[in-house]
Amino acid sequence: MSPEEPMSGDCIIEAGTVLCGVLPDGTMSMRHDVGIRVAGGMIAQIGPLAAVAYGNDHLARFGSPDMIAMPGLVNSHHHFGITPLMQGVPFAPLELWLPQFRAMRQIDVRLDTLYSAIEMLESGTTTVQHINSGLAGAPENWTATANATLEAYSEIGMRAGFTFMIRDRNILTYDDDAKVLATLPDAVRSWIAPKLDASNIPIAELMTFYRALKESWFDARPDHVRINLAPANLHWCTDECLRTIFETARETDAQVHMHLLETERQSRFAHDNFGHSAVQHLKALECLGPNVTLGHGNWMSREDLDIIADCGCSMCHNASSGLRLGSGIAPVNEMRHRGIPVALGIDQSNIADDRDMTLEMKLVWALHRETGLWNDRPGAGAVLQMATEHGARTVGFGGFTGRLEPGLQADIVLMDRRKIGRPHVNARTPVVESVLHRGGRHAVTQVFVGGRLVVNDGKVITIDREAVLAEIAGRLERPETQGERQAWDAIDALLPHIEAYHRNFTPAAGYLPYRYNAMAEEEQAGSGTSNSRVALRQQTLVGG
Incomplete structure (x- = not known):
């Protein structure tokens, strides 16, 4: 595709639930049983499907009431x-x-x-x-x-x-x-x-x-x-x-x-x-x-x-x-x-x-x-x-x-609620919780970028994906060249010198807790519950 070729689409996307985005109070803004009208790659309208579709019979239609739409x-x-x-x-x-x-x-x-x-x-x-x-x-x-x-x-x-x-x-x-x-x-x-x-x-x-x-x-x-x-x-x-x-x-x-x-x-x-x-x-x-x-x-x-x-x-x-x-x-x-x-x-x-x-x-x-x-x-x-x-x-x-939201680009992911819920998710379970914890690649049905369909039935459709993967495999499976073997030999010879440098740079025995645990060390340092050397070092690193 040349840089000049347009990539936007005009269409209507139906969804049982739309995750619009997080509100200032931290809750998720949602719309239910709606259509999303895309014009010039942008979201032009989100509303009841009948209203969104009125006068727009010429537009391509995607989605269904079983779909959950979320931002790309x-x-x-x-x-x-x-x-x-x-x-x-x-x-x-x-x-x-x-x-x-x-x-x-x-x-x-x-x-x-x-x-x-x-x-x-x-x-x-x-x-x-x-x-x-x-x-x-x-x-x-x-x-x-x-x-x-x-x-x-x-x-x-x-x-x-x-x-x-x-x-x-x-x-x-x-x-x-x-x-x-x-x-x-x-x-x-x-x-x-x-x-x-x-x-x-x-x-x-x-x-x-x-x-x-x-x-x-x-x-x-x-x-x-x-x-x-x-x-x-x-x-x-x-x-x-x-x-x-x-x-x-x-x-x-x-x-x-x-x-x-x-x-x-x-x-x-x-x-x-x-x-x-x-x-x-x-x-x-x-x-x-x-x-x-x-x-x-x-x-x-x-x-x-x-x-x-x-x-x-x-x-x-x-x-x-x-x-x-x-x-x-x-x-x-x-x-x-x-x-x-x-x-x-x-x-x-x-x-x-x-x-x-x-x-x-x-x-x-x-x-x-x-x-x-x-x-x-x-x-x-x-x-x-x-x-x-x-x-x-x-x-x-x-x-x-x-x-x-209307006025933003129509980068939209549709997940199939049935695949997320299989065999069942209680209606009391918040949709956003289901999407995060049970959703995933297996449930992604269609993906749009600027209203243009780029993934259908879970597979990229804009390129010949199988040909790309096969060509990569063919190139990587060929035997190593002499130059490639020499590169590995050089790295094998280089690494001991790199390791020696880092041992000098970090002379301590070297175990440190993960970062937020290290912050906790700062709070405990005065209680005698931590090794004093490690605690002092944590204080230095976390600004204590």
Whole structure:
């Protein structure tokens, strides 16, 4: 599909229940036994089916009284399609996991993007923040990568924010790369050094590329594409780099999505280098504001969260990622207590190694129950809001999609009430609870983006999905080349040196509780119930 081809549809969608969105009082706004009229890709009317259909016999009709309609879901933090596990990289702590990506087989960008888009659409995700892991080589390579990614999303019918991670230091560890390279055997150094050089692109050149990409794609598809900025993380970006990125964002009215405080090591880096937290450092650089989303945030203190709330930032919670990599659990309840909008991201993959947001929502709901009889926990409606309205805001589609209301885009997911309820759900059970806890990919019947049908009977219909999957399988099943075997050999030789660095960087024995438990340690430290060394360290990390 070319960037000029229209993607909107005019139709009427019938539903027994419509989950419109969360109201200011926290309850879910719902409509029952209605039709949704779509005109020019937007919701024009929601009301009794007879009234909506009057004079509109020419419009295509979808849905039935058995359908539950809800806003299209938003994956606010995504990188690429074929997962590391599928490529032979087992799960490990982040710092020991990322270096192994360099040995993974390179996949055609279009196919890789379509693969994850199939998984997202078929589980109800209509919008994605695609964070390219980092550009390298000549500018024509950057353009080819960005265009192939965005063309794939256009082809399959998803809305997408596109951005690329920007780094200008400490690529291999938390220290200067030259120091790390000097410790490596000659063969490993000669293999990795050119790769580092290829990604060492002047920030000014990346900003020029960003502006050109934004102009070409946003102008062509203002309803379906956003071009955003992604400083990779504090330890990966110098202050000068950060100032340049955030100034560009202000000048171009862009959203910024930045990884931050994903692991305890990242928290320690900020304290060791700046004498205060990563969030405090970003505030001092004037890099925080309503256009900023911080991804992960597993190791944020209460003081950090106060700053984020005051600056109007959003958070992106990547629950599966934090658990699978042992990075920690973001203090989501503390965020919500401060009124910080929380979006959801599946990151590289979720707990089932796919891109099923309905499963991620279940995990998020369960993960933040915490103990106690009267805790202020996120309910089903709040989790749905994270995965829709709040996510749309972080990608740059706030006030455009994320709710089902007249005047907003018709990004609609239909779940079959009969499949959710099989064999039966009591009428007293709130619909939103049924959707969260019993709904899922199996119940997704149809998905619309701008009123255009993109999933029917649970399968993507805008591309030849089976041909895409077969072509990917054929490429991945071929024997390894000599160069690919050499890459794995180089990584096997590199990892012991990376591990040695991190053992020196983190000399303590190293067990720390998950994040909200660490906050609890702060409260118990004075009672003598905690080991004094660990308690003192927790106080330092949580601002105690």
